[in-house]
Amino acid sequence: MIPAPFDYVAAESTTHALDLLDSFGDDAKLLAGGHSLLPMMKLRLAAPAALIDIGRLAELIGIRADGDELVIGASTPHAAVAASDLVRADAPLLAHSAAQVGDPQIRHRGTIGGSLAHADPAADLPMALVALGGRVDLLSQGGTRSVAADDFFTGFFETSLEPGELIASVRVPRQPGAAWGYQKFVRRANDWAIVGAAAINGRIALANMGPTPVRARAAEQALADGASPAEAAELAAEGTEPGEDVHAGRDYRRHLARVLTRRALEHLT
Amino acid sequence: MQVEITVNGQQRSDDVEPRLLLVHYLREVCGLRAANVGCDTTSCGACTVLMKGPGEVGGESVKSCTVLAVQANGRQVTTAEGLAPDGGLHPVQAAFRQEHGLQCGFCTPGMVMAAVGLLSENPHPTEAEVREGLEGNFCRCTGYHNIVRAVLAAASSANGAAVGERAEVGA
Numbered sequence: 001m002i003p004a005p006f007d008y009v010a011a012e013s014t015t016h017a018l019d020l021l022d023s024f025g026d027d028a029k030l031l032a033g034g035h036s037l038l039p040m041m042k043l044r045l046a047a048p049a050a051l052i053d054i055g056r057l058a059e060l061i062g063i064r065a066d067g068d069e070l071v072i073g074a075s076t077p078h079a080a081v082a083a084s085d086l087v088r089a090d091a092p093l094l095a096h097s098a099a100q101v102g103d104p105q106i107r108h109r110g111t112i113g114g115s116l117a118h119a120d121p122a123a124d125l126p127m128a129l130v131a132l133g134g135r136v137d138l139l140s141q142g143g144t145r146s147v148a149a150d151d152f153f154t155g156f157f158e159t160s161l162e163p164g165e166l167i168a169s170v171r172v173p174r175q176p177g178a179a180w181g182y183q184k185f186v187r188r189a190n191d192w193a194i195v196g197a198a199a200i201n202g203r204i205a206l207a208n209m210g211p212t213p214v215r216a217r218a219a220e221q222a223l224a225d226g227a228s229p230a231e232a233a234e235l236a237a238e239g240t241e242p243g244e245d246v247h248a249g250r251d252y253r254r255h256l257a258r259v260l261t262r263r264a265l266e267h268l269t
Numbered sequence: 270m271q272v273e274i275t276v277n278g279q280q281r282s283d284d285v286e287p288r289l290l291l292v293h294y295l296r297e298v299c300g301l302r303a304a305n306v307g308c309d310t311t312s313c314g315a316c317t318v319l320m321k322g323p324g325e326v327g328g329e330s331v332k333s334c335t336v337l338a339v340q341a342n343g344r345q346v347t348t349a350e351g352l353a354p355d356g357g358l359h360p361v362q363a364a365f366r367q368e369h370g371l372q373c374g375f376c377t378p379g380m381v382m383a384a385v386g387l388l389s390e391n392p393h394p395t396e397a398e399v400r401e402g403l404e405g406n407f408c409r410c411t412g413y414h415n416i417v418r419a420v421l422a423a424a425s426s427a428n429g430a431a432v433g434e435r436a437e438v439g440a
Contacts, residue, residue: 001309008270008287008339031340038335039311051287055340056322079328103405105317105383108328109336189404190312 003041007050014168017054018141021164024050030166031055032075035102035110036118055111060168063087068174070094071137074113074167078125079104081112090174092269093200096182097128103190113167116152119159122192122208124184126153130213131180131198131205134172140165153212175201181264185256187247194247197236197260199268209240209257216240219261229265236261272342276301277351285338291331292316294338295348303349303378304333307407311335314406317379319347319386330386332405349378352385361385361423370419372410380406384420394424 007024008031011017021028027049029037034055040046054060060075063084070091072081081087082099101107101115101124115125116136129136129149137146138161147160154160161167180200184193184207196207197216202223204216218238222231237254244250273282276299283298295301295318307315311332319329320336322344329347352359358366361384371377380403387394387402394402399420400413408416 002290002293003288005286005288008337010339010342034337034340035311035335038337042309053340077327083327102311103314104328104387104402105314105330105332105405106311109331 001042003038004044004047006041006048008053009050010053011057014054014057014059014139014166017052017057017166018139018164020050020052021166022141024052026163028052030117032060032111032114033077033109034114035106036114036120054166060113065090065174066171069171070174072112072170072172074116074169075111076113078102078107078110078112078115082107090176091132091172093132093180093182093198094125094128094134094172096180096269097124097198100124100182100184106190112170116170117159117161117167119153119157119212120192121153121156121210121212122194122196124193124196124207127193127196127198127205127207127213128182129170129172130215131200131203132172132175133203134170136167137169137171138162138165139168144168146171150215156211158211179268181266181268183260183264183267185260195242195253195256195260197257197264199261199264204236204261204264206236206240206257206261209237209242209253211241211243214240216257216261223265230262233258233262233265270339270342272339274338274341274343275345277347278345283338287337287339289338290334291318291320291336291338291341291346292333294341295333295346298338301348301350304382305375305378306334307375307379309334312405312407313376313379314383314403315376315379317382317386317406319345319382321345328386328390330383330405347382349381352381359385360427361388361420364419364423364426365416368415368419368422370411370416371408376406376408380408380416384416384423387420388424388427392424392427394420396421 029048031051032055184196216236218235237257242253305315307313
């Protein structure tokens with residue numbers, strides 16, 4: 001499968017990338033690893049007129065500690081996040097979820113910023129970011145803004161990214177020693193979650209239980225009120241509106257949300 | 270767009286369309302047909318090659334159906350043809366032959382490249398690590414056991430470890 005024709009520009013800096021975004025307008029897409037975008041372009045679900053390559057910008061790659069947060073450059077590949085000693089020590093849930101994305105080859109190319117911008121509700125990293133209470137730093141000609149994970153995902157494959165904005169970095173709280181749980185139900189290797197659940201510090205996020213990754217707020221509230229993991233997990237599907245597809249119907253997804261949430265809460269690492 | 274790509278150690282300069290996929294560049298522009306187009310959707314791994322740029326660290330194996338040739342600009346790409354000098358076999362290729370790690374052979378070039386990439390990151394993998402490390406490569410005929418055997422055998426031979434350890438695999 002061959003994508004529709006497009007212009008390609010390798011950005012020399014984020015400033016250059018922002019200039020290019022402005023000049024191309026809505027017709028351009030940012031390219032980092034391309035492991036969400038290129039498959040869509042090959043299937044002709046996307047046909048941008050131009051690709052602006054930010055995949056090799058050193059300023060967007062890397063992991064560092066900044067006070068009580070970890071800052072991960074948007075073009076950092078999943079494999080680097082998964083292997084980072086810093087992430088494994090201070091945000092092990094993030095390291096684990098990065099290691100669950102696709103397969104080794106995909107993790108060598110796919111990036112954290114790309115996965116979040118793509119905003120697939122079944123994907124690992126959006127759910128992890130919501131569970132962690134992380135945020136994304138967005139950059140545009142007008143300056144920077146930081147958006148909380150809970151507000152970043154606005155709809156099915158939609159985010160609060162405005163035209164002319166790019167994700168510069170991802171921030172997650174440093175929580176060394178915090179117990180976490182991560183459950184992902186798939187039928188095949190290298191697949192997206194039919195349903196996923198991630199839990200840490202009383203926060204619970206679900207994948208593929210709606211158009212965006214969602215918090216299991218009723219279950220969180222129950223935990224806060226002293227319920228057992230099993231009791232809280234019974235409420236995990238409250239308020240969710242999961243879709244139906246060939247993999248699972250609505251009721252089965254709600255069942256999975258309860259089961260996976262219980263497992264995530266009972267098997268905290 | 271003009272790209273400079275080092276393919277199997279040979280520096281090339283080619284004028285390519287931005288939409289040209291790396292696998293098509295390798296097969297049709299370079300005439301290297303080891304990397305196969307299987308699923309064409311980043312799943313099967315038959316198109317796996319190694320790619321690395323100057324100063325880049327970390328894993329090299331990539332699915333070349335989901336990389337643009339222009340993204341390989343300035344980088345080194347290695348295909349199965351480039352693993353060993355003409356007529357020779359890389360230890361992983363030799364191990365696939367020795368352990369019968371293939372039947373129809375369609376997945377083999379990608380499987381070998383994924384294994385070479387895995388061993389470069391983890392020279393002493395356990396059987397479980399080999400199975401996880403090859404998660405991105407599908408084989409529809411061997412049933413994987415002999416492939417895993419072959420990768421472990423290659424790791425053993427490269428390290429001079431006891432050949433007998435292989436007998437434990439999949440037993």
